[in-house]
Amino acid sequence: MxxxxxxxxxxxxxxxxxxxxxxxxxxxxxxxxxxxxxxxxxxxxxxFRFFFYTAVGFFISVAVAIPILIYYPFSKWSRKSWLRFVKWRYPNWTIVEEVSVRGILDQGRNQGIYTLLLQGKSITDGVRSHLLQLTSTRPMLRSVLRKMWGFYGWRQVDEFRVENHLINASCSFKGRPITESNLQEFVNDVTSKFLSPNFSPWQVFVATCFLNGEETKVCIVRVHHLILRREHLTLADFLPLKYSSENWEYQESDSPLTNLYSEPSALPRLHQMLTESFSNYWNEFLCNNDPAENPALLKKSIGGFQCVKIGVIVWVSTVKEVTRCYKKVDGFRFIEVFAILRREASKRNFRTSVIFWAFMNVVNPVEIFYSSIHWMWYICVTFILKTPILLIRELNALRSSQKHFHPDTLTSVLACYLPLVFQTIAELTSIATIVVTAPKLILEELFFKSSETNHLQTISLCGRKIVAWSEEVEIETISKISSVTGASEAEILLAATAASFKEYFKQSGLQTPAEILVTAKFVSQRALFLRNQETRGVLCLGLPTKTPLLDDNPLETLQVIQENVHKARSKQKATYAISAAESSTGLVSCYVPSILLKLALLYLTRRYSLSLTHVDGDLPVEGVDAAMYWRPPQGYCSMSVTLHRHGGGVRLGVIGDAMIGPHHFLITKAFRRSVQELAVTVGVPRTPSRSRSPSPASPLGSASPTTSPGY
Incomplete structure (x- = not known):
């Protein structure tokens, strides 16, 4: 059986x-x-599960990369052909050839319009003359922007007028003076309107309002991301602000959203030292062996060794000239390389006859005999006289504690280069580890991490944007909580933001998810007001709205935030580096086909339904009493929040699709209360609450439910 x-x-x-x-x-x-x-x-x-999963991730990445590498040449050729067709179809338009993530995600229902709100008494003095001067030097500010056949195009307006972009509002809104009670409703009304397609996509809105019974100015700057990128502008450049770049001291923030990895130090230093040494040796080599520098070289017959030296010089000069011409001239042909080679050789009188006689000298028995005698004499002198002197110098360098006092010794060279070489190997090993483990971690974090669908992911976008901001939370309170809990100030603000969204879901009658997946980015005040090219990446986080043990315990929420931040910082170094490289050089959008990149980005913006920006740093700008910055959501992302520090306080700003309103005010109203609840939980004395009428230190105030606009 x-x-x-x-x-x-x-x-x-x-x-x-x-x-x-x-x-x-x-x-x-x-x-x-x-x-x-x-x-x-x-x-x-x-x-061995880790190795197995890593191998699977690696093979999946290779399987994905091979079709991309095969498709890439065809994609680049087809895109270039399509670009030529669009240029032929619209000859009067300047077509934008570069591709960026922001441009790929742009759509009619979610445009990339950056917004900056400033409040002060003298920030609008001379704004019109400032804009006239600015637009006279920036042609994109006088041009219409349209998207045609997949490409952006610029066309200059026939009759440009600053008044079409500079709007001076009256002191009243809907029949009432603009005060702290209806300021947010007024700003909502401005941001909810689309920019006119007949003008360049930027706008400066100036209004007079009464805060604390005093007359003050409010400026709303709205600019399309393509203008900021192509013209190298910041939002503050559209206002006549008074500040000196010398007052901006470089201060590195302790925000966990930046500095995921230390910048390589040994590798750039080793590269610089090797480059300097090679440059010195090469200049000396040219001085001794280049006929253009020393014409006396070819006045007598040269040997084979000297002929090789001149040939190397001609080849290097040709390569440098070809590289320069290729960058300068569009459509450089390969056949022109031979013309450049002949020109460089002719410049040095390096002809075929010179090479022939050099070869004849190599095979000439008399020259061979003389060369042998010369080398034997050189070797004997070196071993008998020079070698003992060199050994004595090396011994003196070894016994000396200051190796750099003996610059011409091998000991000095090794003492200088060996530590750098070992540090460089360590840095390269760290970079290689990140590169090897990157495919698995990126796939796991971005695509395979379990998440629960929430209302922000399923909302249908209408395109109009509404904004809100919270009451000011004192940095002193945040610092006290940080000293008690050991958490960074940014982690405390993230915990308060998570609690605010929990209150939003609860009071809106929506199902509260376990966590909200967000893409977080750090922006310094310096980047908002000065034209510096800082490179910052994106970090993917989970904001918990439900905690494992106690649902309404702010301290447990903070602990979960700390754990999430620690995991993200340890696992997302590759993601952060790639996103930083994309924002500065367009690394990803340059090499990945646009259609594949757009599909992946649309999926990610649906998955990560919230965009978060942390703005930190001092603001030494004269006359600015308050500031609020909003980075626009794009793709399928329906909301973006900003944690903006100004002076001694920080605010939570929200910008989202108008379909979310008026419930978005629930988020900003709960922010200050969430910080106070966390302070009470950890035993920090409660700071006296500020009145609803904002004080001079808190000029923007807050919105009450009665002033929430109904959308």
Whole structure:
């Protein structure tokens, strides 16, 4: 009789059942079963799951990369052909050839319009003359922007007028003076309007309002991201602000959204030292062996060694000239390389006859005899006289504690270069580790991490944007909480933001998800007001709205935030570096086909439904009493929040699609209360609450439910 035995083997999340029928099934079946059982148990027993998953991630990445590499040349050729067709179709338009993530995600229902709100008494003095001067030097500010056949195009307006972009509002809104009670409603009304497609996509809105009974000015600057990128402008450049770049001291923030990895120090230093040394040796080599520098070289017959030296000089000069011409001239042809080679050789009188006689000197017996005598004499002198002197100098350098006092010794060179070489190897090993583990971690963090669908992901976008901002939270309170809990100030603000969204879901009658996936970015005040090219990446985080133990415990929320930030900083170094490289040089959009990149980005903006920006740093700008910055959501992302520090306080700003309003005010109203609840929980004395009428230190105030605009 056949005896059937079922054996279950667990591997990962799978259960494999093998059936063993007995001896009559044959030796091959038994061997197959034993080998399968042994392999699965070995993987489980020795803990090789990590290597297995890493290998799977690597092979998946290779399988994805190979079609991309095959498709890339065709994609670049087809895109270039399509670009030529669009230029032929619209000859009066200047077509934007570069591709960026922001441009790929742009759509009619989610345009990339950056917004800056400033409040002060003298920030609008001379704004019109300032804009006239600015637009006279920036042609994009006088041009219409349209998207045609997949490309952006610029066309200069025939009759440009600053008044079409500079709007001076009256002191009233809907029949009432603009005060702290209806200021947010007024700003909402401005931001909810689309920019006119007949003018360049930028606008400066100036209004007079009464805060604390005093007359003051409010400026709203709205600019399309393509203008800021192509003209190298900031939002503050559209206002006549008074500040000196010398007052901006470089201060590195302790925000966990930046500095995920230390910049390589040994590698650039080693590169610089090697470059300087090579440049010095090369200049000396040219001085001694270049006929253009030393014409006396070719006045007598040269040997084969000297001929090779001149040939190397000609080849290097040709390569440098070809590179320069290729960058300067569009459509440089390969056949022109030979013309450049002939020109460089002719400049040095390096003709075929010179090469022929150099070869004849090489095979000439008399020259061979003289060369042998010369080298024998050189070797004897070196060993008898020069070598002892060199050894004495090396011994003196070894005994000296200051190796740089002996610059011409091998000991000095090794003492200078060996530490740098070892540090460079360590840095390269760290970079290689990040590169090797990047495919698995990126796939796991961006695509395979489990998440729960929330209302922000399923909302239908209408395109109009509404904004809100919270009451000011004192930095002193945040610092006290940080000293008690050990958390950074940014982590405390993230915990308060998570609690605010929890209140938003609860009071809106929506289902509260376990967490909200966000893409977070750090922006310094310096980047908002000065034209500096800082490179910052994006970090993917989860904001918990439900905690494992106690739902309404702010301290537990903070602990979960700390854990999420720690995991993200340890796992997302590659993602952060790639996003930083994309924002500065367009690394990803340059090499990945646009259609594939757009599909991936649309999926990610649907998954990460919230965009978060942390603005930190001093603001030494004269006359600015308050500032609020909004980075626009794009793609399928429906909302963006900003944690903006100004002076001694920080505010939470929200910009989202108008379909979310008026419930977006619930988020900003709960922010200050969430910080106070966390302070009470950890035992920090409560700061006296500020009145609803904002004080001079808190000029923007807050919105009450009665003034919330109904959309």
């Amino acid at each position: 056949k005896e059937e035995v079922k054996i279950q083997i667990k591997f990962g999340g799978m259960a494999v059942i093998y059936r063993k029928f007995g001896r009559k099934r044959g030796l091959s079946t038994v061997l197959h079963f034993v080998m399968a059982t042994a392999s699965f148990n070995l993987l489980d027993f020795l803990g």
